[in-house]
Amino acid sequence: MVVQPARKQRRRRQPDVAASDEPVAQRVTQTVDRAMTVLSCFSLERPELSLTEIAQLLDLHPSTVHRLLKTVEAGGYVERDARSGHYRLGLQIIELAGIALNQSELRRHGLAELDHLRDTLNLNANLAVLDRGDVFHLAYAVRSDTPRFYTTLGRRAVAHATALGKVMLADRPRESVHADIEERGWRPYTRYTIQDFEALDRALDEIAAVGYAVDREERSLGTCCVAAPVRDYTNRVVAAISVTGPTQQLGGETLDSIIDVVKDHANRLSMKLGCQFS
Numbered sequence: 001m002v003v004q005p006a007r008k009q010r011r012r013r014q015p016d017v018a019a020s021d022e023p024v025a026q027r028v029t030q031t032v033d034r035a036m037t038v039l040s041c042f043s044l045e046r047p048e049l050s051l052t053e054i055a056q057l058l059d060l061h062p063s064t065v066h067r068l069l070k071t072v073e074a075g076g077y078v079e080r081d082a083r084s085g086h087y088r089l090g091l092q093i094i095e096l097a098g099i100a101l102n103q104s105e106l107r108r109h110g111l112a113e114l115d116h117l118r119d120t121l122n123l124n125a126n127l128a129v130l131d132r133g134d135v136f137h138l139a140y141a142v143r144s145d146t147p148r149f150y151t152t153l154g155r156r157a158v159a160h161a162t163a164l165g166k167v168m169l170a171d172r173p174r175e176s177v178h179a180d181i182e183e184r185g186w187r188p189y190t191r192y193t194i195q196d197f198e199a200l201d202r203a204l205d206e207i208a209a210v211g212y213a214v215d216r217e218e219r220s221l222g223t224c225c226v227a228a229p230v231r232d233y234t235n236r237v238v239a240a241i242s243v244t245g246p247t248q249q250l251g252g253e254t255l256d257s258i259i260d261v262v263k264d265h266a267n268r269l270s271m272k273l274g275c276q277f278s
Helices: 017-040 051-058 062-074 091-102 105-121 163-169 174-184 197-210 253-272
Strands: 078-080 087-089 124-131 134-141 156-158 213-216 223-231 237-246
Touching: 017 051, 017 062, 051 062, 062 078, 105 124, 105 134, 105 237, 105 253, 124 163, 134 163, 156 163, 163 197, 163 213, 163 223, 163 237, 174 197, 223 253, 237 253
Parallel strands: none
Antiparallel strands: 078 087, 124 134, 124 237, 134 156, 213 223, 223 237
């Protein structure tokens, strides 16, 4: 038998790692960015969305959105209603939100102050921070007769249209405040919402001087809100506490006493965060 010589195997050319990794990394980054953007499409106003609606919001092809939805659905971040075919945020989001809330020192200390503030004034009390130019509600304490929709954690509102937002904006450089509004727009809620920089700057300067803010129907007609700043150990404003009620209840001589109580609770929370008032 004639033995054939072994065939010399051709070595496969190894790809250039430096050249190949960068496009892969870029594709992964793009996929992650798009997946996060898919999640950001959902809101209190849009809790459920169809694939077509998400594609329109993101300006992406439906097939691309379908692949992204399958990825985040597999991780439990969205779920699909079998009957309507619409998508909503999944239980994994709730789990992560719970972890974040439980780790928030501000919220842990704030809950007791909110409960006491509510019971003292018989008004709904709120704790919020600034997030990307908006007010983000971190905690609340409400009266038992308050409608359920009010008690939604994570509610957002236009910062300069609320007492909570204005009292936090007053501690920020005016150029930064202006830049956020120029990027996102004025987004007025009522005819009383501030809609020009001159009026806003006057209001923020006054708030910085007196140490509190009042929202008179700027967020909602018939509603008034009083807020005071919460400071951390660096004396920087990191949050705000407020109470909300009918305009007629928070007017006249009553307003002065309400302001004092709100400021007192905000200062107590500030001291829990390490702030030392001189």
